[in-house]
Amino acid sequence: MGTTVPTSSFALLCVFLLCEPSLQTEKHSLYYIYTALSKPVELPGIYQFTAMGLLDDREIDYYNSEGQRKIPKQHWMKEKMQEDYWEKGTQSRKSKEQWFNVNVDILMKRMRHNESDVHVLQWRHGCEIEKQGDEVRFSKGIDEYSYDGDNFLSFDDKESQWVAPVDEALPTKRKWDNVPILNQYTKGYLEKECVDWLNKFREYGDGEIQNGSPPEVDVFAKRSTSDKTKLKLTCFATGFYPKDMTLSIRKYRSPLPEEEIVSSGIRPNHDGTFQLKKSVIIQEDEKAEYDCFVSHRTLKVPVIIKWDGLCPDCGGSLITGIAIGAVLVIVIVAVVFLYLCYAKILVCPKKSETNGGVQGDTRNGVIVNLLPGSNGV
DSSP: OOOOHHHHHHHHHHHHHHHSOOOOOEEEEEEEEEEEESSOOOOTTOOSEEEEEEETTEEEEEEETTTOSOEESSHHHHHHSOHHHHHHHHHHHHHHHHHHHHHHHHHHHHTTOOTTSOOEEEEEEEEEEEEETTEEEEEEEEEEEEETTEEEEEEETTTTEEEOSSGGGHHHHHHHHTOHHHHHHHHHIIIIIHHHHHHHHHHHHTHHHHTOBOOEEEEEEEEOSSOTTEEEEEEEEEEEBSSOEEEEEEETTEEOOGGGOEEOOOEEOTTSOEEEEEEEEEETTOOOOEEEEEEETTOSSOEEEEOOSOOTTTTTHHHHHHHHHHHHHHHHHHHHHHHHHHTTSSOOOOOOSOBTTBOOEEETTEEESOSTTGGGO
């Protein structure tokens, strides 16, 4: 039976569409975070005022109230940015530090908070972009304030106005909204200037930022602590950068529902990379095929690691316990025997020849050098 021309054309079109590689969308961000305390605390590494820049969640510059200087945190920032950039940045950080010191006091009074407690005012602002091929598109801008960890005030980029989630923020909202040029500047910075800096920094960072770091993936099982008849199957990915990634635990190549999964969330490593761990409870005698499916921007194809079905800490727990107990009994008996011989409570045989592979030396009826290294030898 022959194939019609329309059918053949449609089949060829489907093959073409399926085989055509799609451009992966990359997400990038540039944020600055300022943190001010209402008073200093006597703790190492905690300063009354700090500021840092984060490019794709990696620290690129830093300032604190003790050093009072904006410094680079990446070698390429130090190499590419001129000295006047750091001088101007330092002056800007100092002026913001003064602004925060004044305003955290204002907020404490407005909130009717006690000055004996430590209160925290934070500001985060920056932008995110989406990059597909050579096309770069502004995604969103963030300009928000928080007080003692709660949202206090944020800028609505689309409406060009401030949003006050709490009554105490309403006076600030009205004051800032009544200065149209301030809102215009904020919108312009988020959508244009911030994006320009983001692209410039990424260009300077070159391989370290753009190429990223692929994840190392492992899958393993342990005895469940809550139910000894079950196993806890874990997928662990670490060392990846940037932090956006997909990790699924699959059963027969189908992802398990997220409500069955316990996730650690993406966490930072000490070297600027990230890690993610997901776990699921399964039956110990289950013979299903499980694997970890990991997708990341640095990978040409997803990584799939199959679980080997083993649980290293599950088998032989009773036998192991008996063996350890037997060894302890032997050691205790040997110590007691040596003590009794030394105290001459028991009459011990005098031997100078090898007995069972152990060299013996008789002194006052006591076998010394019974074990390698005993008696300081």
